[in-house]
Amino acid sequence: MAEEEPIEVRFRLFDGTDIGPDKYDPSTTVTSLKETIIARWPQDKPNAPRAVEDLKLINAGRILENKWTLTESRVPVGDMSASIITMHVVVRPPSSDKRTDKEKEDGSRQGRCACTIL
Secondary structure, three states: OOOOOEEEEEOOOOOEEEEEEEEEEEEHHHHHHHHHHHHHOHHHHHOOOHHHHEEEEEEOOEEEOOOOOHHHOOOOOOOOOOOOEEEEEEEEEOOOOOOHHHHHHHHHHHOOOOOOOO
């Protein structure tokens, strides 16, 4: 079986800037790609991802599963073996554990009846 050539991938961030392009082995997993993105995240960008779970990679409109390899993630479109694959990066916003007073007040009202008995 012939050895597969490295695949050139660039990651497009939310503001249109890119990380890469770089060449990756076709057997590289999506999880490994996400780890690379976290390590190379630009310091001047807000909302930096902290973990692999904070990222989603999208290629040709498909959200890629962590266990997939680059080979499984590619979408064959004619003969594009020499072109760069652009994957879009979506970052899940950090969740806030602190609730505002208004949210606490609204939360305490849930489950109560709002009926008025005359």
